[in-house]
Amino acid sequence: MIIVNLDIVLAKRKMSLTELSQKVGITMANLSILKKGKAKAIRFTTLESICKVLECQPGDILEFSLEGK
Amino acid sequence: MKNNHIPRSIKLLNTLSKVSFWFTVGVSIIILFVIIYLLFGGNLEGDIKFGDNNYKNFNEVSFLSKLWLLIITALAITPVILITHFFSKFMNLVYNGKYFEIETIKFLKWISYLLLSIFLVGIFSEFLITIDSSFNDSLSSNLNFQADNISLSLPIFALILWVLSHIFSQGAKMKKLNDLTI
Numbered sequence: 001m002i003i004v005n006l007d008i009v010l011a012k013r014k015m016s017l018t019e020l021s022q023k024v025g026i027t028m029a030n031l032s033i034l035k036k037g038k039a040k041a042i043r044f045t046t047l048e049s050i051c052k053v054l055e056c057q058p059g060d061i062l063e064f065s066l067e068g069k
Numbered sequence: 070m071k072n073n074h075i076p077r078s079i080k081l082l083n084t085l086s087k088v089s090f091w092f093t094v095g096v097s098i099i100i101l102f103v104i105i106y107l108l109f110g111g112n113l114e115g116d117i118k119f120g121d122n123n124y125k126n127f128n129e130v131s132f133l134s135k136l137w138l139l140i141i142t143a144l145a146i147t148p149v150i151l152i153t154h155f156f157s158k159f160m161n162l163v164y165n166g167k168y169f170e171i172e173t174i175k176f177l178k179w180i181s182y183l184l185l186s187i188f189l190v191g192i193f194s195e196f197l198i199t200i201d202s203s204f205n206d207s208l209s210s211n212l213n214f215q216a217d218n219i220s221l222s223l224p225i226f227a228l229i230l231w232v233l234s235h236i237f238s239q240g241a242k243m244k245k246l247n248d249l250t251i
Contacts, residue, residue, distance in 0.1 A: 026251065039250070040249035040250060041246070041250040
């Protein structure tokens with residue numbers, strides 16, 4: 001399964017979800033879905049925007065694991 | 070979530086569906102009360118036809134025939150009321166912009182089932198009238214079942230609605246997937 005490590009990256013950058021939401025232009029509700037790992041898919045454009053704001057690689061946010069978190 | 074770009078026709082249909090529901094309920098209650106009044110010996114003159122028998126007043130009609138009439142009417146009225154109720158609920162959800170929601174599709178599916186039930190009540194009533202007229206005419210031993218008055222438009226319409234509900238349910242799944250795509 002794909003694990004979303006957005007909360008870890010946010011903590012490292014000392015950035016709140018609200019701040020990220022404002023900078024990326026995604027609603028808090030959608031970011032919350034992504035953070036909780038409930039999202040079914042992520043658009044490349046969204047991933048690009050998040051990576052740009054957080055100055056990270058997609059691999060820092062997304063992780064593949066054979067087992068659940 | 071209220072859609073701000075709702076066409077006027079949808080607004081009108083939403084209002085009409087509510088009005089038609091309460092109108093159907095009112096008319097149904099009146100019809101049922103009239104039949105109950107006739108069942109217990111009420112007077113009503115006219116050209117009354119039950120199977121092959123003709124009457125001039127409901128007083129002349131046998132209790133059994135009137136009981137069949139009450140049962141058939143109740144059986145026919147119930148799905149009609151439910152259809153108008155579900156249509157009203159369906160239109161309300163459409164009016165609120167909930168097109169591809171499971172609840173909306175559920176109402177569409179129920180309407181199709183109820184339309185089919187009206188068709189089945191039609192067949193059942195034809196069958197009951199045939200049996201009743203055969204009982205009244207004691208010499209007749211053959212139970213002749215005729216279904217000349219039954220229209221096939223109802224089951225066809227029900228089938229179309231049922232297929233549409235399945236198409237919409239696929240749409241609902243796609244919408245859910247789209248909603249969870251960030």
